[in-house]
Amino acid sequence: MNAVQLSISQCRHCGSKLPVSVTTAGGSEFCCSGCEYVFGLMTESGLERFYTIRNDNPPVCPMPVNEPIKNAKFEYCDDPEFLKKTSADGRKVRFYLEGMNCSACVWLLEKLPEYCSDVVSARVNLADSTIEVLRKDNGSFAAIASQLNRFGYRPHPLRDDESSHDLSLREHRHDLIRLGVAGVVTGNIMILSVSIYAGATGALATQFQWLTALLAIPSLVYCAWPFYRSAFKSLQNRRLNLDVPIVVAVFAGVVSSAWALVENSPATYFDSLSMLVFLLLGSRFLLKRIQSRHLQSVNIEDDLLVGSVRRFTNHGIENVSVTKIKKDDLIAISEGQMIPVDGRVESGTGAISCAVMTGESDPVTVSRGSRVEAGSRSVSGEWSIRVQNGPRETRLAKILKDTAVDAHAKTRVVHFADKTAQYFVALVLLTAVSLVLWFLPVHPREGFVRALALVIVTCPCVFGMAIPLSMGFAIRSATRRGIIIKTADAVEKLWNAKNIFFDKTATLTTGELAVVSASYEDVSDLRFALGLEENQSHPVARAITRYLRSLNVQAHPFHDVSMVRTGGVSASHDGYSYKILPLRWNSANSTTTAILSNFGLLKNDEFLATFELADRPRIESREIIDWAREQRLQPQMLSGDREHVVRLCAHVLGFSTSEFRAEMTPESKAEAVRNRASVMIGDGANDAPAFAAADVGIAVRGSLDVSLRAADIYLTKPSLRAIPELFEIAYATKRAIYRNLAFSAAFNIAAGFFAVSGHMTPLCAAILMPLSSMTILVSALLSGRKLVPNEVAR
Amino acid sequence: MNIIYFLLPVALLLGLGFAAVFVIFSWRGQFDDLETPAHRILFDPEINQDVNPPKDLKGNTV
Numbered sequence: 001m002n003a004v005q006l007s008i009s010q011c012r013h014c015g016s017k018l019p020v021s022v023t024t025a026g027g028s029e030f031c032c033s034g035c036e037y038v039f040g041l042m043t044e045s046g047l048e049r050f051y052t053i054r055n056d057n058p059p060v061c062p063m064p065v066n067e068p069i070k071n072a073k074f075e076y077c078d079d080p081e082f083l084k085k086t087s088a089d090g091r092k093v094r095f096y097l098e099g100m101n102c103s104a105c106v107w108l109l110e111k112l113p114e115y116c117s118d119v120v121s122a123r124v125n126l127a128d129s130t131i132e133v134l135r136k137d138n139g140s141f142a143a144i145a146s147q148l149n150r151f152g153y154r155p156h157p158l159r160d161d162e163s164s165h166d167l168s169l170r171e172h173r174h175d176l177i178r179l180g181v182a183g184v185v186t187g188n189i190m191i192l193s194v195s196i197y198a199g200a201t202g203a204l205a206t207q208f209q210w211l212t213a214l215l216a217i218p219s220l221v222y223c224a225w226p227f228y229r230s231a232f233k234s235l236q237n238r239r240l241n242l243d244v245p246i247v248v249a250v251f252a253g254v255v256s257s258a259w260a261l262v263e264n265s266p267a268t269y270f271d272s273l274s275m276l277v278f279l280l281l282g283s284r285f286l287l288k289r290i291q292s293r294h295l296q297s298v299n300i301e302d303d304l305l306v307g308s309v310r311r312f313t314n315h316g317i318e319n320v321s322v323t324k325i326k327k328d329d330l331i332a333i334s335e336g337q338m339i340p341v342d343g344r345v346e347s348g349t350g351a352i353s354c355a356v357m358t359g360e361s362d363p364v365t366v367s368r369g370s371r372v373e374a375g376s377r378s379v380s381g382e383w384s385i386r387v388q389n390g391p392r393e394t395r396l397a398k399i400l401k402d403t404a405v406d407a408h409a410k411t412r413v414v415h416f417a418d419k420t421a422q423y424f425v426a427l428v429l430l431t432a433v434s435l436v437l438w439f440l441p442v443h444p445r446e447g448f449v450r451a452l453a454l455v456i457v458t459c460p461c462v463f464g465m466a467i468p469l470s471m472g473f474a475i476r477s478a479t480r481r482g483i484i485i486k487t488a489d490a491v492e493k494l495w496n497a498k499n500i501f502f503d504k505t506a507t508l509t510t511g512e513l514a515v516v517s518a519s520y521e522d523v524s525d526l527r528f529a530l531g532l533e534e535n536q537s538h539p540v541a542r543a544i545t546r547y548l549r550s551l552n553v554q555a556h557p558f559h560d561v562s563m564v565r566t567g568g569v570s571a572s573h574d575g576y577s578y579k580i581l582p583l584r585w586n587s588a589n590s591t592t593t594a595i596l597s598n599f600g601l602l603k604n605d606e607f608l609a610t611f612e613l614a615d616r617p618r619i620e621s622r623e624i625i626d627w628a629r630e631q632r633l634q635p636q637m638l639s640g641d642r643e644h645v646v647r648l649c650a651h652v653l654g655f656s657t658s659e660f661r662a663e664m665t666p667e668s669k670a671e672a673v674r675n676r677a678s679v680m681i682g683d684g685a686n687d688a689p690a691f692a693a694a695d696v697g698i699a700v701r702g703s704l705d706v707s708l709r710a711a712d713i714y715l716t717k718p719s720l721r722a723i724p725e726l727f728e729i730a731y732a733t734k735r736a737i738y739r740n741l742a743f744s745a746a747f748n749i750a751a752g753f754f755a756v757s758g759h760m761t762p763l764c765a766a767i768l769m770p771l772s773s774m775t776i777l778v779s780a781l782l783s784g785r786k787l788v789p790n791e792v793a794r
Numbered sequence: 795m796n797i798i799y800f801l802l803p804v805a806l807l808l809g810l811g812f813a814a815v816f817v818i819f820s821w822r823g824q825f826d827d828l829e830t831p832a833h834r835i836l837f838d839p840e841i842n843q844d845v846n847p848p849k850d851l852k853g854n855t856v
Binding site for chain 1: 795809821823825829833836837
C-alpha cells in the first residue's frame with residue numbers, strides 16, 4: 001500500500017500529480033492548501049469513502065473540486081426576494097455546481113442530508129451539473145450553499161420559473177416521444193416494405209402498401225410536425241431554411257404515393273418518407289441534448305444585486321436588502337464585503353481592492369472622504385460609507401447594462417453553412433421546378449419522378465445534422481476539459497481569430513501578492529514580522545505570513561497590534577516599537593524598487609528586514625504567449641494597472657513595447673479589441689465590455705455571473721493551459737466539418753446529376769439518401785469521439 | 795399463407811403496446827436524466843439494521 005502511494009505521488013484529494021519538488025521535500029500529500037482543507041473536512045465528517053469510490057470508478061475526476069472561495073458569503077440565499085425568484089414554494093432550490101464530475105461527486109452530494117442539518121433531501125443531476133435541494137422548514141439555504149462551497153463545489157442558485165426549467169423539460173419529453181413514435185412506425189413499415197422489395201406481388205403487395213400508408217400517417221402528421229412549423233415560419237420571414245426542401249419532399253412524396261396507391265402502382269414512398277423523418281428527428285434530438293446542457297448556465301441568478309447590507313438608521317443598525325439602498329443612506333462595510341454602491345467614506349479607515357474595476361493589483365487605503373466605487377471589495381477595516389449612487393445607478397451597473405446591450409447587438413456571424421444551405425436549397429428547388437415544367441408538355445409523369453428523386457436524394461443533411469453535431473461535440477469535449485462554451489458561434493469565430501488580447505491582473509498573473517525576495521541581517525528578527533502580520537487579513541500581510549511560514553519562522557506574540565496606513569502594522573514590546581511599513585514613498589528615487597511594493601520591518605527607526613512583494617506571472621503564462629506566436633495569433637496585453645508595473649510584467653513575459661498598453665479603462669479596452677478578429681482573455685467586470693466587443697470573449701475564473709453575461713467562453717480551471725486545448729478543439733472541429741462538406745458536395749453533385757438525367761428512380765434516391773446521411777453522421781460521430789475521450793488519463 | 799393475417803395484427807399490436815409504454819414513461823420523466831442513475835447504482839446502501847429490519851410473515855424480526 002505504501003509502495004503504491006509513494007510511486008504514484010498524487011494529491012490525496014484531487015488526484016493530480018504532485019510536482020517533484022513537493023514530493024522530494026517529503027511530507028506533503030496535497031497539491032495545494034485548498035485540497036488539504038477539503039480533505040480534512042471530509043475525514044472529519046466521516047466521508048472518507050468519497051476517495052474509495054472515486055479511485056474505484058474510472059474515469060477519475062481530472063479535478064473534482066475547486067478551491068473553496070474563502071470568506072464567500074451566501075446570506076443572500078435566504079433573502080425573501082431572492083427566494084421568490086429561485087424557488088416556487090420557498091423550500092426547493094436548484095443550484096448549478098461547478099466542479100461536479102464523477103460518481104464520487106454524486107455520492108458525496110446526495111449524502112448532504114447526513115452532514116448538513118438544514119437539508120431534507122438532495123438530488124443530483126450529473127448531466128446538467130445541478131443539485132436540487134429541499135430544505136427543512138427552519139433550514140437555511142445560506143448554510144446549505146456554504147456547505148457546498150466548503151467541499152469545493154461552487155454553488156450558483158438557478159432561476160426557477162415556468163419559462164426555463166419546466167418548459168425545457170416538457171419540450172425534451174415531447175421530442176423524445178416524437179422520436180420514439182417515428183422509430184416504431186418506421187421499424188414496422190420497413191418490415192412490410194422489405195417483402196415488397198423482395199418481390200411480393202398481387203393482393204398481398206397491395207394490402208401491404210395500404211398498411212404502410214396507414215402506418216405512415218402518425219409519422220408524417222405528428223412526428224414531422226416540427227418540420228412543417230419551422231418551414232412555415234421561415235417562409236413567413238421570406239427565407240429558405242433546411243426544413244423547406246424536407247417539407248417539399250414530404251409533400252411531393254405523399255401526393256405521388258397516394259396517387260400511386262389509388263392507381264395500384266408500386267411507386268409508393270411511405271417507407272422512405274418515414275425513414276427520413278425518423279433520421280432527421282434522431283439527429284436533431286441528439287444535437288439538442290448536447291447543446292441544452294450548456295445553456296443552463298444562462299439561468300444563473302446574478303448575485304450582484306442580491307444580499308443584504310447593514311444600514312444605519314435612527315434606531316440603530318438594520319439589515320436590508322441591497323435593492324432597497326437609496327442615495328444618502330449610510331451603510332456599514334465590513335471586511336471581505338463586496339461594495340454594492342458608489343459612495344464616500346463617512347467614518348473609519350480601511351483598504352479596498354479595486355481589482356474588479358481597474359485591474360489594479362495593490363489594495364488602496366480609504367479614509368474619511370475617499371470615494372469608493374461599486375464592485376470594489378473591502379480587504380480590511382470596518383468603516384461606513386454615505387451612498388451617492390444606488391446599486392442600479394453605479395458605474396459597474398452601467399457597464400454591465402451596456403455590455404448586455406452590446407452583446408445583444410453583436411452581429412451574429414451568418415454561418416457560412418447557413419448561407420451555403422440557402423443557395424443549395426434554392427438551387428435544388430429551382431432545378432426540380434424546371435424539370436417538372438420541361439417535361440410537362442411531353443411526359444408530365446417523367447418530370448415529376450425525376451424532380452422527386454432529385455429533392456429526396458439531395459437532402460442537405462450535412463448542413464442540418466452533421467455541422468451542428470460536430471459543433472455539439474466540440475462544446476461537449478470542451479466541457480469535459482472544464483471549458484464552458486456558451487454558443488457554437490464562438491467555435492466558428494475561433495477559426496478566424498488573428499489577435500489574442502490578455503488582461504494582466506489575475507489572468508496572466510496570479511492576482512495575488514507574494515514575497516519575491518527578502519533581505520535581513522538576523523533570521524531571528526523575522527519572528528517579529530510574523531507576530532505582527534499573522535492575524536491580519538490585508539493581502540500584504542497574508543503574503544508576508546505565507547512567506548515566513550514557509551521558512552518555518554515561529555511568531556513572536558504581540559498583544560497590541562494596530563493598523564497604520566496601507567498594509568502597515570505596528571505593535572510594541574519591551575519598550576520598543578515594531579512596525580512594518582510600505583517603503584514605496586521613502587524610496588521614490590530608486591527606479592528598480594519603485595516597480596515593486598517594498599515593505600520594511602522596523603524596530604523603532606532601525607531596519608531589521610525588507611520584503612519585496614509582487615503579483616507574479618502565472619507559471620504557464622510565458623508558455624501560452626509563445627504558443628500563441630507559433631499559431632500566428634498576435635498576442636497583446638491590456639491592463640488597467642499602472643504603466644511601470646505593466647512594463648515590468650510585459651518584460652518578464654516577452655511582450656515587445658508595441659504589444660502592451662497600460663492604464664486602460666474598461667471602455668478603452670473595448671475599443672482596442674473591437675473589429676480586429678480578436679479573442680479577449682480576461683476576468684471580472686472590468687473586462688466585460690471588452691468581452692462583448694471582441695469576437696470571442698474568454699473569461700478566466702472571475703465571478704461566473706458577471707463574466708458569463710458578456711463572455712462567450714468561461715474557463716472553470718485556473719490554468720491558462722486550457723486555451724491551447726480550446727483552439728485545438730476548434731481547429732479539429734473545423735477539419736471534421738470541411739471533410740463532411742467535401743464528401744457531401746461530391747455525393748450531391750453525382751447523385752443530382754443521375755437524378756436529373758433520369759437514371760435514378762425515387763426509390764433508389766430514398767435508399768441512397770439515408771445511406772449518405774449515415775456516412776456523414778458516422779464521420780461526424782467518429783471525429784467527435786476523438787475529441788471526447790471516454791476515459792480521462794489518471 | 796393465411797397465418798399472416800393473424801400474425802401481422804399481433805405484431806402491430808405488440809409494437810403499439812411498446813410505443814404506448816414508451817410514451818407513458820416518457821411523460822412520467824423516466825428518461826429525463828440518463829446519466830446520474832448509472833452512477834447512483836454503484837454505491838452499496840450502507841445498511842442500517844435499526845431502521846427497517848427484515849421481518850417474517852408473523853411480523854417477528856428475523
